Amino acid sequence: MTTNHTTTPAPFLPIPAPAARIGTTAGATLALIGTFLAWTWTDQFPGDLTVTGYPGGLQVLTLISAALTLLLTLSGYGIPGLRWLTPGGTNSPVRLLALGTLGTTGYTIGAIAYDLGGVVNLEPGAWVSGIGALIATITALGLPGDQPHTDPRTTAWQRFRNSLAAPQAPRPKALPSWAEILIIVAAFGIGLYVFAYGIDTDYTELFIGFLITTGFAFTALHRAGLVSRLTALTTKHRNITLAAALVAAVCFPFTQQKEEYALIGANILIFGTVALGLNVVVGLAGLLDLGYVAFLGVGAYAAALVSGSTMSAIGVEFPFWAAVLTGAGASLVFGVLIGAPTLRLRGDYLAIVTLGFGEIFRLTVNNLNGNSGPDLTNGSQGIPSIPDLNFFGFDFGLKHNILGFDLGRSANYYLLMLVFTAVVVLVFRRSGESRIGRAWVAIREDETAATAMGINAFRLKLLAFALGATLAGLAGTVQAHVNYTVTPEQYQFAGSVPPNSAFLLAAVILGGMGTLSGPLVGAALLYLIPAKLQFMQDYQLFLFGIALILLMRVRPEGLVADRRKQLEFHENDQPDVPEPRHPEETGAGITKAGA
Template structure:
């Protein structure tokens, strides 16, 4: 038997160009693009963002400046500059190409938007041409860099100038020295601070052009930093310090309403928390237990209607007013009961059959509350009119409908409900984390992977699936109690399988799949993206379902494990360590031929 020896292919560039020249040209192009942001891009302030000022970037210029600066930093890390190599443990060249593309994409979009809105390229000032040409040079030169190769420790010491003269793609890799504990904690805090700033900037964008440019820049920057290995390095730190990470995330979330000056932007944050919490509850059912639930939004509706009926609304058929804590228990308890009643007879089904039944339950709930109007059924939910005039909460003497001054900041109604919903989100996160790491959580994962094998090992699959269904329904009911007060009203149209306005079951399921099934932060990220993008781009409302489908198709092709994936999913979808098949010997071929002839 012979042994196959494989050799690593040489590093090649997409565009033939000496590596040192390509790196110099990339650096120069990014610097020129950055310098152009300090010049005027147009002569009139009719284009939003006022790009007429020289020496002070604004609007889309800021995004080009940030992207060009990141391109410069990662390009300089390829020279072996001490302190920058920590940012690129996975290589420098492919991240530089992505960032150069992002810089060019943002700049080209800005130039196109100015030309379209103002009516021709004559409205462009020299600054736009400088940044456009510089970013184009950076893109072309970055594609002349060799492809990243697996790095290894050579055991030799070379200077950055020697590596530059040799044309190496990156400095010889050395195992990064572990950071002190205080430095790791500081890194986590800084990372969440940057994340808060980026999210607040995206929510606070005032016009469509700026938000689209923000999406282009953020998408390319995140992909580049992930390709560079920085995201993996930060993930390792957050995994090591889980409690510190959760605390930093909570502090960053608490600071968000203090960064927003407009009530509508704080309302976006409150709705994102509501839907993210519901998506996290659905993640228990879909991500951990592997039960495809297409009618999950009905449990959100059950909690919202139950809380609305006991909220003291003048349109409530019951006519009672519970304290908020009692209303929360009522909504969560009603969702729990419905979860058990629906799950008990249906969870003996599997796969597509279970999905069809849960889809039917969601539609039955919507039709039922629509018919409880006193004509088709008992007068309980006011039919299609729903239950309006739900009063604002008053907890501990704080009226959530009024503005409050805290430390020089004014928090409006939406900010008040945002902070209240943040408490519920923290509770749901704690429940999800504890249950996922428990014996029950491991049993859910076993059922998800192979229910037959799990049953053979002594796991009571039906009981545990019913428990997951009930827990997910309860978490959705908790969020529904707050949603009813945030929206002032609950109507049947709010709880459909699919619609142009969330929440709906398709939106929640897409958030779980997009973010990453079975993870803690995945549904939070997915819900934030899927709610924020349509909320900022109003023209996308009519095409929301189409765009959801396109996003899921691209995700399945490029990153099937989701934006935030656990180790199990990464190994499942990206396993490449296959055994080499030995080449057949000539004697084997002869023996096979003789056997075939004899047959």
């Protein structure tokens, strides 16, 4: 017997389902129409919201959110073709999108009133969209639930959590392979556009509105089951997916007109690659490393010493490939030297030892200044004046015209770092799917049981430690050239400026431990948000803590979770078994009767 989602009682407001759906449609339409009207009379508010008939700035975000709300609401009417977008149900996603429309519109109205000095500066378009978003939200709360809520003890918070949890999407109708590939390509194209739009935001108000819109939209699409359906397609066509992701990443610098935005992309790749290396240690092998940023520093310092810097104590200039091998090799050696005596420890003891190694590295390079120790790293001044790379006549410090697009220094290093990221992704994927990767997972789950099954736990943990250190060293060689300099303050356990060990560990946990794309997503979010919202940098650690608390409460497996983590963290989310009416129906009752 199947559950009819459309007849489930409304979990929030007692509004008849037809009236709720009509009201949501009307409210979303009204909010959409309001974006084509002026929202304020002066262009002093960023984005120029004074133009009628041409949405701009935050109006575009309200337009997109209202259009998605209307689209998913129409899918609830059974319109052919639209049901493919909502295999997990339409009503809960509509509620989330309506809330997102109200949040974006309400934030814009509040920002206009705050910046310009009162609500008198609002034009009719803002009121039309605001009232429409409010109507859509109120009526959407009366839509039937996609999941039955028969337990009267269910709280409002539990019902809200149910609206965030993605249901098991039904098996879709089989599509031709070419259609599935086109869907994958379109998905990555949309992802590239959204990411580029977020980086291109020129002012704080627009970026905050972007976060509100994308947060609610992604959660709604996840709740609708569309993300699960796309995940199934990408799993089926894995090689096509990797190729599409690589092409989308290559296209990113061609979408940027400002050097600073391309630099953000390059740094995201650097920190995402380092986080992926940490994911080998933490996510696959289960080793809590709190000093991992030191391996990034070892690679960066080694490359800086041999890259021809005028402040280098060695005074040599290796070619680029040799500098890369030097940085990766130095990190590998340090990984083995530190891992060999410490990896016999477990849990908190290992975490404390690795934290100490990270601090020892920072203090050591700070003291190698010719006074407290040998003159090698120039102490707190670091190694500045690292020259730009010149690879087979291609100077990374100069602007180049490629296919009619001018790519500056940051874009050049972005493309170089993309090659390193592709190598790290290939290494992570191959190692995770190999016999060694399965052994790492066994050690992570239960090291005692894995040892009893014949796995050499120490050797494999040392291998994971050395591999993670090597991957961090590769990224460190590029980071040294991107930043022109390396200093001890860049490699702390925690600080307001990434990278640091806390930042990298938070990226792995936030994105999803043990997954391929999770650390990349986590690093992108944790770097992009403080980079665009400068006023948040002083509160970065506090906001990290808040984000992790909310994540553990709502989605403990991370934003991108593997199947094992989903089953582990949501094993108690199954419906309760009804209590039997008579003692004889239980084993205890039968035992008592037999006695």
